Amino acid sequence: MGTKKSPRLGIRKMRQKPKILIHEHLDCSLRPRTMLELWDKMGFDQAKIPFPANVVGPWDNAKLASGSERRELRLQAVQNYRKFLVGFASKSLANYVQAIVDHILPLMQSQPHLRRITRDRIADAKNDGIIGMELRFAPQLHTMGGLSLEQVMDAVVDEVKQSPMPIKLIICSLRHEDGEMAERLADLALAYNDHVGGFDLAADEEANPGVLEWWIPEAVRVRDESKGKIELTIHLTETRKPTARDEALIDQYGIRRIGHGIKGNWSQVREVCPTSNVVTGQVASIADHPIDSFHRAGDPVTVNTDGTLFTEVQLSDEYMKLQAVFGWSEADFLQVNLTALEVSSFSSADKAKMKALLKAGYLS
Numbered sequence: 252m253g254t255k256k257s258p259r260l261g262i263r264k265m266r267q268k269p270k271i272l273i274h275e276h277l278d279c280s281l282r283p284r285t286m287l288e289l290w291d292k293m294g295f296d297q298a299k300i301p302f303p304a305n306v307v308g309p310w311d312n313a314k315l316a317s318g319s320e321r322r323e324l325r326l327q328a329v330q331n332y333r334k335f336l337v338g339f340a341s342k343s344l345a346n347y348v349q350a351i352v353d354h355i356l357p358l359m360q361s362q363p364h365l366r367r368i369t370r371d372r373i374a375d376a377k378n379d380g381i382i383g384m385e386l387r388f389a390p391q392l393h394t395m396g397g398l399s400l401e402q403v404m405d406a407v408v409d410e411v412k413q414s415p416m417p418i419k420l421i422i423c424s425l426r427h428e429d430g431e432m433a434e435r436l437a438d439l440a441l442a443y444n445d446h447v448g449g450f451d452l453a454a455d456e457e458a459n460p461g462v463l464e465w466w467i468p469e470a471v472r473v474r475d476e477s478k479g480k481i482e483l484t485i486h487l488t489e490t491r492k493p494t495a496r497d498e499a500l501i502d503q504y505g506i507r508r509i510g511h512g513i514k515g516n517w518s519q520v521r522e523v524c525p526t527s528n529v530v531t532g533q534v535a536s537i538a539d540h541p542i543d544s545f546h547r548a549g550d551p552v553t554v555n556t557d558g559t560l561f562t563e564v565q566l567s568d569e570y571m572k573l574q575a576v577f578g579w580s581e582a583d584f585l586q587v588n589l590t591a592l593e594v595s596s597f598s599s600a601d602k603a604k605m606k607a608l609l610k611a612g613y614l615s
């Protein structure tokens with residue numbers, strides 16, 4: 252592990268390397284530019300949602316300008332919006348959630364918008380050298396404009412079908428919900444099991460900590476009825492240490508993947524999102540992140556972005572940080588990708604193709 256010397260990769264080379272991403276939230280990975288375009292279509296409702304003047308000002312002025320001035324003003328608006336969102340969200344977990352509620356969810360309540368946002372995310376993945384992606388979201392958050400859960404799924408699945416790389420969706424139950432919603436989501440996951448590869452429990456771990464008992468029966472039902480096509484994963488120990496009960500339940504139900512999992516000892520595969528943990532204040536810096544010690548100890552880890560909007564990184568940028576701070580080599584990157592592939596929900600034919608691409612793509 253990392254013993255073989257390999258030359259340091261620059262960002263361009265890193266982007267060309269084949270990569271597997273298994274922990275990414277659709278509603279945390281919008282492009283700020285697309286967000287502004289969609290907001291513009293809907294009308295900036297300043298009374299409802301506060302947009303900074305340095306966003307709306309240049310965006311509106313751009314409409315009156317032309318050529319390079321127009322491009323410059325738009326770029327200014329986009330950059331200021333990104334800065335505002337990241338700055339606001341990184342102040343606290345409550346702000347992070349508020350940013351999603353105010354600035355993102357209103358944009359994700361129609362099929363054309365859901366399709367656009369999914370299409371963008373897939374294009375960004377392609378540009379970053381990603382060869383297989385598991386993309387997660389909570390369909391129940393997109394029904395406020397009158398869409399049914401099925402209409403939400405149809406819009407996202409439409410784009411997934413046109414993806415240049417294999418994509419599996421992960422359906423997220425949310426910690427503040429209940430067994431009744433989990434049952435509806437489990438049925439939804441099963442109905443769309445050609446495209447759904449995972450069932451997750453997400454959202455605020457502080458308010459509703461641990462492995463929640465109402466989630467387990469539905470999660471296990473999804474896995475059983477899909478004959479294992481749908482894998483289970485759970486956001487756990489991102490912000491809190493596990494209890495003995497949590498550990499026992501994870502073992503008892505054979506859950507193989509932990510979302511984040513940066514606190515506690517796990518033999519399960521961790522879906523680690525280093526920059527996200529820095530942004531939300533769980534670790535002070537990448538240098539303080541435990542991912543390297545997990546990896547050196549032989550624990551199975553994967554590297555993920557969690558959401559490219561608030562972390563301001565694509566997966567290649569995460570890799571660049573691990574290379575710079577911990578000296579990760581191509582052999583290390585190959586290993587975390589093979590781990591991700593092994594625990595992913597892609598078909599065995601797709602897995603075989605991706606494995607060949609990974610092996611050819613890295614010095615090992």
Ligand SMILES: [Zn+2]
Nearest residue numbers: 276486510557
């Ligand atoms: Zn997450």
